[in-house]
Amino acid sequence: MKRLFLLLPAIFLLVSCGNGAFFPPSREIEDMSLVRVLGIDLEDGNIKITGLTAGGASSESAAFSGSGATLSEAVGLLSRLPAGKNAVFSHVESVLIGEKAAGRVIPETLDFISRSNELRLGTRLFIVRGDTAAGLIEDSGGELGDLLSLLGENSPYLGVFAFTAGECSAALKRSGACLIECVKYDENVAPCGFAAIRDGKLALFLEERASEGAAIIMNRLQGGEVSLSGRTLMINGAETRFIPVEGPGGEPGAKLEVSLTARLAGTDGRTNAGNAEDELTLYVGENIRLALEAALKLGADIYDIRGSLMEARPFSAGAFSGFSMPSAEIDWSVSAKITGSFDLREGAESVAG
């Protein structure tokens, strides 16, 4: 019994209770405001953070800002919101980076997210084209969090889902390059291709068709509408197989075999399927060519083709250790199949072919 009493004071000491000189202050739940979207810009040489809180039954979402020489300093200054609330970053789903800031803050942002006790590696990253992150947050209002969450599911252009902070960090460490999805505000928040990051800096933008090709190469294509020669097709899905090959000089290369299924708008979709299949094959093939051209221009394996080849041959590591984008021979073939038809909705937008 005496020994149990020895233990009790230690247990009480171990439990943090109340505010005071010894223990850190507690935070009550009603004093917390969950931040859902975080925006990062550069302003007068400082890093400006804009946060958008989640709205609830008793409060609306609100935007607030903070500035500092570093990201940590800016976030630290941000944590105290008006009306005495504390910002909580544990549920930040999306981080927006302004186009001008993208040239400098990406490595710091990724490092901050990796080390943060609150932010998650699954946080999606976006670069705002033609605007600042603060501007996009202000224009789109409280719905931005939901809009960014749905971006991957209902994207009007061949839907892909955004890359997360963890994926970008891993890709930068492995190959020195990564992709980040871009968004813009044009009456609504819309995706507009990918940005390629090389050695921590924004290197180039992949426009729409190159971005579609990139999505197919990375097996991240979910589907979407395409308009070709006045006809509308709905791509249901695509699968890309990677076949390791050897180039003329013995260097490792790759062959991509892309299989697509799609539906043709109209009740007699199968009647004109043959022609549409050929057009879709050419369209997707051209997209892949544009995507690979961008990767060659960058000189980096931004689509992790090496990783895909290694997954195809998991026990032949040595064969592909020398794979590198500038020197690799990459060939591809596309086969598209129209499997049915669908009714085109009135007023629905199609991606220009």
Place this chain on the structure above:
Amino acid sequence: MRDKISSRQLGIMAFLSLLSPIVRLLPVSSLALAGQAAWLSPIVAAAVACLFALLVSMLASKLRPQNGELLRASLGSFWGGAFSAVFGLWLVFYSGVVLRVSAERLVSVLYPEASPAIFILATSVALLAPLTMGNRTLYRASELALPLIMGCLFFVLVFSVKDIRLRYLLPVGLEDAGAAALGSLPVMEIFAIWAYYLLLAPALTDGDRLGRESVKWLSLAAFCAFLLGLTTIGVLSPELCSGFLSPALAVVRNISIFGTDARVDSVIVAIWVITDFALIASLLGIAHQLLRGLLPGRGSRLVAPGECAAVASVAFLISGSAEGAARWSEKLAPIVNSALAYILLPLVLVVGIIRKNSR
């Protein structure tokens, strides 16, 4: 020794204690040496460690000391006492190092603005209880803690497995065997702690089962290390994983349960707290048995509070910074543990058998 425990209880306590450095140091230590093949290193280490455990268990069971002191039975009163002092004082020092690094890690995660001082003090006071209650209570408690820890590990692994990417783990081939073997060295350094528990062999009620239980629980510890490496490297990638101080925490922080982001950091914190306390308390218990015999009569009552005070002092004084303390835990302590466990202890037991046979 007045506290008798079973081989199974010893095995469970040693297993729980090994989880502390496994979760703290792996797979980052192995990644530095083995690269992408680091997740295979625990398998290589398991084979070697189990053979070693069988050998040393066999040596310990051959000695069968009557008075419960393995070192004194091997080397005699004077040298046995000297080696008991060396082992005992090192275990106290190492416990202080573990206490400091675990306090720094826990407090920096839960209370970033706070100092680890109160945690160190409170844990040092709490350690008085198992030291004064005896080994039997502590080792019985480990049987209760086992399902809790296994449940926490199972939870982390089950909900992380969907995020594993094969391209982060593969490819592996025969050419990676050398790298995996190199990466097993840090794992072997961790498994060296096992040898200290063999010093309690005379206190076992079923000493003939020691070898079997050692292999069983060492294998389970190696399997847990393998699963931990597989999960953390598979989810984060080898490059990203090597940059984290605690990759397991990074994985847990990013768990989603049935599509919903979940904040379940408390699961990994529970594993930290329970295993760290198990390691420190059990090593101090072994040190207590070794050092108590050096202070006859009433002096032996001072050993327990003296050990707690020493552990707290080491924890406070070892370094002025978290990085300095981590260096002790990651670089210096494993070397000393390996030397004591893989070289000195087997030598001592062999000398003991030779002396016993020559009488």
